[in-house]
Amino acid sequence: MNTIILVEDDEKLSSLIQKYMQQQGFQIDIIADGRLATKVILSNQPDVVILDLMLPGKDGLTICREIRAQYKGSVLFLTASEDDIDHVTGIELGADDFIIKPIQPRVLLARVRMQLRKAALIPNINVQSSSNEVHTVSDLHFGKLSIFTKKRLVTLNTEKVPLTTSEYELLLLLANHAEEVLSRDFIFKATRGIEYDGMDRTVDTKIANLRKKLGDSGSLSSKIITVRSQGYLFVPDNWH
Amino acid sequence: MTRLFISFYVVLFCLISTYSFVADMSVKTWLSEMMVIDKTNDYVGAFYLIENLHKSLDQQAFDKAITNFPSQSNTPLKMFNINNIDFDPKLFDSNSIYVADEYNDLLYYRFKDSDLVARIGPMNTYEPLTEYESIYESGYYPFLAFGIFLWVLLFHTKLKRLDKAATELGKGNLSVRVSQKGRHRVGNLNHSFNLMATQIEKLVQGHKNLTNAVAHELRTPMARIRFQLDMLYSEQDHKQRKEYMFGISDDLNELSDLVDELLTFAKFDREPISTELQAHSLNESINKVIRSRHFNSDVKINYQQQNNKLDFVPFEPKNLERAIGNLLTNAQKYTQDTVNIHIKHDKKLTSIYVDDNGPGIPDEQRIDIFLPFKRLDNSRTRETGGYGLGLAIVKQIAVRHGGNVSIEKSPIGGARFILTWPSKSIK
Numbered sequence: 001m002n003t004i005i006l007v008e009d010d011e012k013l014s015s016l017i018q019k020y021m022q023q024q025g026f027q028i029d030i031i032a033d034g035r036l037a038t039k040v041i042l043s044n045q046p047d048v049v050i051l052d053l054m055l056p057g058k059d060g061l062t063i064c065r066e067i068r069a070q071y072k073g074s075v076l077f078l079t080a081s082e083d084d085i086d087h088v089t090g091i092e093l094g095a096d097d098f099i100i101k102p103i104q105p106r107v108l109l110a111r112v113r114m115q116l117r118k119a120a121l122i123p124n125i126n127v128q129s130s131s132n133e134v135h136t137v138s139d140l141h142f143g144k145l146s147i148f149t150k151k152r153l154v155t156l157n158t159e160k161v162p163l164t165t166s167e168y169e170l171l172l173l174l175a176n177h178a179e180e181v182l183s184r185d186f187i188f189k190a191t192r193g194i195e196y197d198g199m200d201r202t203v204d205t206k207i208a209n210l211r212k213k214l215g216d217s218g219s220l221s222s223k224i225i226t227v228r229s230q231g232y233l234f235v236p237d238n239w240h
Numbered sequence: 241m242t243r244l245f246i247s248f249y250v251v252l253f254c255l256i257s258t259y260s261f262v263a264d265m266s267v268k269t270w271l272s273e274m275m276v277i278d279k280t281n282d283y284v285g286a287f288y289l290i291e292n293l294h295k296s297l298d299q300q301a302f303d304k305a306i307t308n309f310p311s312q313s314n315t316p317l318k319m320f321n322i323n324n325i326d327f328d329p330k331l332f333d334s335n336s337i338y339v340a341d342e343y344n345d346l347l348y349y350r351f352k353d354s355d356l357v358a359r360i361g362p363m364n365t366y367e368p369l370t371e372y373e374s375i376y377e378s379g380y381y382p383f384l385a386f387g388i389f390l391w392v393l394l395f396h397t398k399l400k401r402l403d404k405a406a407t408e409l410g411k412g413n414l415s416v417r418v419s420q421k422g423r424h425r426v427g428n429l430n431h432s433f434n435l436m437a438t439q440i441e442k443l444v445q446g447h448k449n450l451t452n453a454v455a456h457e458l459r460t461p462m463a464r465i466r467f468q469l470d471m472l473y474s475e476q477d478h479k480q481r482k483e484y485m486f487g488i489s490d491d492l493n494e495l496s497d498l499v500d501e502l503l504t505f506a507k508f509d510r511e512p513i514s515t516e517l518q519a520h521s522l523n524e525s526i527n528k529v530i531r532s533r534h535f536n537s538d539v540k541i542n543y544q545q546q547n548n549k550l551d552f553v554p555f556e557p558k559n560l561e562r563a564i565g566n567l568l569t570n571a572q573k574y575t576q577d578t579v580n581i582h583i584k585h586d587k588k589l590t591s592i593y594v595d596d597n598g599p600g601i602p603d604e605q606r607i608d609i610f611l612p613f614k615r616l617d618n619s620r621t622r623e624t625g626g627y628g629l630g631l632a633i634v635k636q637i638a639v640r641h642g643g644n645v646s647i648e649k650s651p652i653g654g655a656r657f658i659l660t661w662p663s664k665s666i667k
Contacts, residue, residue, distance in 0.1 A: 008459055010463075010464070012464055012487070012491075013460065013463055013464045013467065016464065016467045016468060017467070019471075020467070020471060024573070054456070080455065080456045080460065080463075100461035101459045101460070101462070101463040102459060102462045102464075102465070102466035102467070103463055103466065103467060104466055104467070105467055105470045105471055106470065130306040132544075181337050220469070220470075220473055222470075222473065222474065
């Protein structure tokens with residue numbers, strides 16, 4: 001069982017995260033006071049540490065700085081501020097990823113799994129997931145969703161889903177990078193070869209069309225999730 | 241730059257010209273009278289000598305002396321017969337002298353015992369000297385212009401520096417300041433500019449901090465709602481689902497309380513400080529607050545009634561009650577078992593003291609604690625509740641009343657909050 005230590009001072013939020021991660025088969029411990037975090041993390045050596053940036057006693061950045069030399073696992077930052085400075089400082093300190101509040105459970109899970117996969121603690125779901133190539137040879141199956149790459153055919157519940165070429169390519173790209181948060185910039189480059197200028201909403205429109213055709217609702221989407229201000233996430237295990 | 245120079249120069253030129261013109265005009269009459277006397281006195285001796293020469297020499301020798309009068313003399317001399325002069329002989333004064341042109345030294349003298357008239361003048365000047373003088377005079381205005389140009393150039397450079405800084409500030413670089421060195425200074429302007437820039441920077445920074453804090457405070461309950469909603473969505477168990485729904489409801493209540501408090505804070509921030517306050521009974525207000533805000537029955541609230549004679553002081557009942565209420569709520573949260581309230585009056589100030597016997601507040605945090613979203617542990621622990629705006633609102637209300645709020649150590653062990661404002665309405 002993979003182990004997580006969550007350092008978060010909001011009691012209700014941390015107990016929710018604990019409950020969810022336990023349901024997903026993780027062993028998760030909570031520390032509410034920043035002053036205690038360093039010692040506990042170093043002695044327990046969990047696979048992943050989730051650190052809130054603003055903590056009573058000692059802030060997340062300080063804790064990260066203190067543990068980094070002697071802690072080999074991944075550090076995920078949980079933050080309410082999108083301030084770029086925080087990000088840069090965090091990455092310089094050796095943070096592995098950032099999650100901006102409000103977090104969605106499925107996104108948190110994907111991020112944690114991604115860290116574990118990087119550390120080779122759990123196997124990759126797709127061998128191709130590291131390549132940016134849109135076209136793959138093998139067919140993809142996620143629950144009731146199947147993508148037949150040779151025929152360029154997508155079926156849901158064994159029924160054919162009519163998709164335009166660009167929608168198909170987008171779906172294939174997302175599916176090949178399942179559990180990864182893909183930025184609009186990345187999606188734009190990979191599907192059209194043009195750089196995303198931050199204003200173009202074509203990606204969002206296409207995602208909305210895909211969701212509609214694949215039976216995923218907009219704001220409470222569970223299959224292709226919008227990760228606020230970061231991009232999109234394809235969830236491989238919700239196609240039932 | 242050119243415009244500044246031209247306008248400066250033209251104004252100066254006009255001023256000088258106007259002055260000399262007006263001055264000349266106004267003194268001309270009596271000046272010329274004095275000059276006539278002056279010139280008469282200048283040459284009266286010379287005429288005396290000529291007349292004596294005429295008396296002592298015979299006609300021929302005198303004519304010869306006159307003819308041989310040095311031609312290069314600056315004061316030429318010429319003799320006339322009284323019948324040949326081109327002005328009225330009555331013009332000769334008591335000294336027999338007539339000043340025809342007092343500016344160019346042209347004078348006539350009538351001999352006392354003959355028909356002869358001697359003329360001196362008009363005065364000449366050595367030619368090159370005149371030229372030199374005209375060159376000297378014509379250089380006057382260009383020289384003035386040059387001086388003014390240099391001065392304006394220097395002034396302009398100083399202004400340019402200020403202008404650049406102001407433009408930079410306008411573009412949003414709030415950290416820009418101008419040099420306050422002596423040679424860069426334009427009066428007190430550099431100092432004032434820096435003062436203004438510092439104020440603006442502080443204000444904007446404060447605003448930014450507040451916005452960040454608000455975002456942070458709003459996002460925590462939002463994060464919980466989002467999380468619970470997603471879990472609710474995939475949860476099948478009925479009891480569990482209900483629990484998530486209650487959880488979401490709690491968080492929504494928290495959010496709406498926070499928004500209410502924020503609006504109150506914003507209102508006091510925006511509303512102007514009222515200038516004229518009506519007198520009300522402070523006793524009544526405090527009793528009212530104690531009745532409505534005493535939520536913790538484990539805490540004993542002692543209030544010492546005050547002298548009725550001094551009871552009526554100017555304040556806004558609704559707002560001051562809110563401030564006292566916030567102090568009381570705060571005290572009840574942190575105290576062990578007692579909260580003491582008492583009032584102190586002097587001629588100038590009315591003060592309300594709220595004492596508790598809780599842990600107290602360290603010296604270094606006694607100012608910061610009145611900033612919005614400041615808490616002693618510098619995070620958002622929910623144990624004590626509240627949103628970090630209560631004391632900020634107290635401060636705002638105190639300032640509205642022309643007063644202040646401060647913290648001391650209370651005699652019963654904890655913190656003492658003192659809310660003070662003027663006893664007499666500010667007119």
